[in-house]
Amino acid sequence: MTLRARYAAGSLLSIRDLSVEDVSNILSLTARLSTMSATERAAILTGRRVALLFYESSTRTRTSFELAAKSLGATTTLVSDKSSSIEKGESLKDTGLTLRALGAEAIILRHSNSGAPFVLARETGLPVLNAGDGMHEHPSQALLDLRTMLTRLKGTDGAKHVDASTLKGVTVVITGDILHSRVARSNAMLLPRLGARVILCGPEKLLPEEALGLNAGIEIERNFDKALQQAQVAMMLRIQRERLAGLELDLNDYIASYQLNSERLKTSAPQALVLHPGPMIRGLEIEGEVADSPQSAIEEQVAHGLAVRSALLVRALGKSVTV
């Protein structure tokens, strides 16, 4: 599972490219960076240049990466289709080569086409961090979800290392629109390799049987209550109304069957940790009360996101930090 030689070291294109040891190293680095003073941290990537190339808007992920880069002292350039700084009709390859010529040493890419980060990494030879590609993956999200889980379940020290059995005995239920979710894919391909049991939950149209191929040992449970009863971690995914309509799924039926509300949580999973990658729609896939409850770690996810992405940037730019 090592990253093939055709991609620059430090790239993170798919969670599958990381060995368990790589994941552990990233967590250790994250932990080390978190203990540093702001001044100390700001010296690590001083003078280094990072480009953020965003073909899709994403306040959360973009801001997280941007703040992470800045906190490490790096300069960032944002190129997004919103600011129309992406040349009309220019290929991803040429945009990447232009950024490289302008001095970018790593590119963080968000793109609506699955696999786009692979193209960019191949054509530029630069380390590329996948900040979400189509329906494919969102590997930094899976890593921050992992750190959030570990911190809650095992404490700060427990979030410093992982091995193949760290999550033994932990069942993670991922519920919602699995088909279109890059977060679900990255998590489902990471967590079982650390010993977790992963149950995917949702209606057939949003969760086809093919999902079982993501990783050995993944299970599908269509009944949300049954799934929740087994959960130590309940990860909810955003549901888009338009998507339900397109698939002829009734919104009210969906809410009745799959919304994580306080009653369901109390009855089926009173101890479970609640996660959501955001942006969440209160009242749809999750009840506001649940999102704000002590069982929810949704805000912590955001904080861990900043920390993990800092580590990924340090790794991408090949900077060694003693951990």
Add this chain to the structure above:
Amino acid sequence: MSDLLILNGRLIDPANGIDGERDLLVRDGRVAAVEAPGALKNIAAAETIDATGQVVAPGLIDVHVHLREPGQTYKETIATGTAAAAAGGFTSVIAMPNTVPVNDTVAKLEWMLDAARRSAVKLFAMPAATLGSMGVTLTDFEALRAAGAVGFTDDGKPVLEDHVMRAALVAAARAEVPISQHAEDTRLTGGCSMNAGQVAFRLGLRGMTVEAEARIVERDIRLLREIEATEGLRPHLHVQHVSTARAMEAIRAAKREGLHVTCEVAPHHFTLTDEAIGDYDTHAKMNPPLRVEADRAAMVASLLDGTADCIATDHAPHAAHEKEQEFERAPNGITGLETSLGLALRVLHREQGLSLSRIIALMSAAPAAIAGLAGRGSLSMGHFADVVLFDAGSEWRYDAAKTLSRSRNTPFDGAEMLGKVRATICEGRVVYRG
């Protein structure tokens, strides 16, 4: 044309049941004699080729190539595409009509077949079945047939509407040529870029289902049955690039029923599965897509048991900049003329034990029969001297950088091949030496 003698080879001519040591004499571009070794030794020929250790076979025929001219000559021209064909052992190719503009009139067909295009091998064409391949109005089958059309197809797209396909089959039956169908129910494949299944799910790509291919094949077979029953005609349906076990099973049943159905299988579909896409390798993107192992195995089985009539490449060149894109944006298709024989011999002969004679038949006599290419596909006396010489035992690796095609979009760069083409002779002229 001066005489050419090919001596000491192992001559394999499936149509005539020959597999043995024979010498071959070519005169005026035609086969003048096939004799036991020594019988032709007193003939003084202008050129003699010593084929010791080589197979001498009818030149290969590809019923499905995209030569991109007119309109997309940055991808390929008739001259470069047919040069690649010659290098692959082909002496005849049939150009698909999805050029720019679409080949749908006599004038366009004649332009394409004109000697000024400098085709290296014998060029045939299947013009569009419908004007502009828009699937609405049939082209003038009779006039196009008279101008040399060997069949009709809207390849790249299916003839989708039932009544249009029915009319096309009827008109083609009257013109005594096949309708070559790209079997894809495009109502089911919008936004899809690969095979539906676990690999597509993992890669986050929308997949084309088996059903999308099978539904058109099954519909077309039903139309054949109806036309035979009601019109007293016997239309010939040729199914292009079959990729799924289910569609092949429908073809097998239709053949058993006695309907006139033929089909082709492409080398990539009997060699690779959708796993070859790896990390979004656009050189493994084509339509129909690479399928799962069970489908690949079914394509092999169909070639072994004769359900698949022939091998065709679907040679589809694209420029590097078009393939260096996001997977979903990159165009479908791969080149195939230079790798077809090498893969057929490696996979079907060495791995599956299919005889050389059967493989040669799948690549010469059978395609000639499907497209009604008179005087081609065998080394019968008086036939065109279309001949390929290859070293059946030589192992080599394909190097896309050395292609004679204008494009290099192949998943087989560096792949192992069996059987090196030593010479390709088209109508008595040596058009390639390897």
